[in-house]
Amino acid sequence: MRALRYYLAGFLLLIAATSVLLYTRPSPERSVLVVAAPAPQVELLPAYLALALGYFEINRCDVRFTYTAADRPKLQEAALIACRLEDILYARTLNQERLIATTVLTDRENAVLLSREQEPFEWKKTHEQSIISGGPSSSTTAILEYMLQQNKILPHREVTLMQNIPAQLRVPAFLAGTADFLVAYEPEATLLTKQNQAFVATRVYFEERLPLIVLAAEEGFVAQNQKAVADFNRTLDQARDYLYAHTPKEIAFLTGPYFPHLSLSTLETVIERGQQEKIWNAGGIVNPAAYARLQEVLKQAGELPRPVAYEDVFMGQKLEVEGEK
Numbered sequence: 001m002r003a004l005r006y007y008l009a010g011f012l013l014l015i016a017a018t019s020v021l022l023y024t025r026p027s028p029e030r031s032v033l034v035v036a037a038p039a040p041q042v043e044l045l046p047a048y049l050a051l052a053l054g055y056f057e058i059n060r061c062d063v064r065f066t067y068t069a070a071d072r073p074k075l076q077e078a079a080l081i082a083c084r085l086e087d088i089l090y091a092r093t094l095n096q097e098r099l100i101a102t103t104v105l106t107d108r109e110n111a112v113l114l115s116r117e118q119e120p121f122e123w124k125k126t127h128e129q130s131i132i133s134g135g136p137s138s139s140t141t142a143i144l145e146y147m148l149q150q151n152k153i154l155p156h157r158e159v160t161l162m163q164n165i166p167a168q169l170r171v172p173a174f175l176a177g178t179a180d181f182l183v184a185y186e187p188e189a190t191l192l193t194k195q196n197q198a199f200v201a202t203r204v205y206f207e208e209r210l211p212l213i214v215l216a217a218e219e220g221f222v223a224q225n226q227k228a229v230a231d232f233n234r235t236l237d238q239a240r241d242y243l244y245a246h247t248p249k250e251i252a253f254l255t256g257p258y259f260p261h262l263s264l265s266t267l268e269t270v271i272e273r274g275q276q277e278k279i280w281n282a283g284g285i286v287n288p289a290a291y292a293r294l295q296e297v298l299k300q301a302g303e304l305p306r307p308v309a310y311e312d313v314f315m316g317q318k319l320e321v322e323g324e325k
Contacts, residue, residue, distance in 0.1 A: 031228035050239035114198035123151035142301035
């Protein structure tokens with residue numbers, strides 16, 4: 001009996017010791033990133049997909065989203081902000097903010113030119129008409145002006161660009177009868193066309209792929225969180241591959257909870273258009289020539305005071321390679 005007691009005591013001590021070792025063993029480091037955006041965005045679809053598929057969990061990366069209702073969220077509210085690449089260029093050249101692009105989300109415009117009539121479109125139909133567009137510093141507006149010029153329509157002379165309407169009021173203004181055309185982003189464009197409130201005249205795009213929507217961070221943050229940024233980018237690459245390899249219906253089903261204001265059928269249409277246009281960056285790396293072309297377009301529009309070196313803006317893209325070493 002005494003031997004049995006010793007045996008049981010030893011067994012319990014072994015279990016206790018094992019539990020202590022398991023409890024005190026350091027768990028693999030987890031990366032934590034907070035991403036801020038004005039609202040749920042189609043451009044962020046690969047990130048939502050990575051969450052839905054559990055890719056971030058597999059790669060031990062905690063990602064949280066916060067929505068700020070601001071055109072460009074403040075970095076105090078998050079580690080990464082979703083913004084247009086030109087916002088980084090203007091921040092560096094005008095405000096001396098040392099922002100860098102850690103991730104390129106899209107390299108094709110997610111916008112269309114909507115008209116009031118369902119009829120074949122020719123650019124000459126914009127002559128002496130008015131267009132509700134983005135702000136004057138937006139790359140979308142710069143691309144629209146370029147497309148008008150290529151079709152021998154002089155912006156601000158032969159067509160009126162209404163650039164001073166706040167983003168949240170552009171669709172209501174158009175529906176109230178303001179202007180003849182509207183530059184609309186997804187999913188608003190699909191919502192308007194499904195309700196026959198507007199019709200797609202043409203896509204707003206540049207013939208070359210340009211880096212457009214990015215995730216940005218301060219240089220200091222990236223330097224201190226290289227592993228977190230590298231984990232995020234690696235996971236996003238996996239989600240991009242899945243996005244382009246599966247049907248819009250499958251993607252809409254997985255990401256629908258992140259777009260509570262959209263029906264699954266509307267989201268499916270948006271995704272289908274995005275896949276056809278290949279708006280989402282497929283590799284995460286930007287060709288320096290494409291970056292230079294974007295700066296040229298912004299300079300021609302009179303918005304960029306001076307160029308910014310590629311290495312200064314895309315320093316974070318090297319982190320994925322460094323993180324794998």
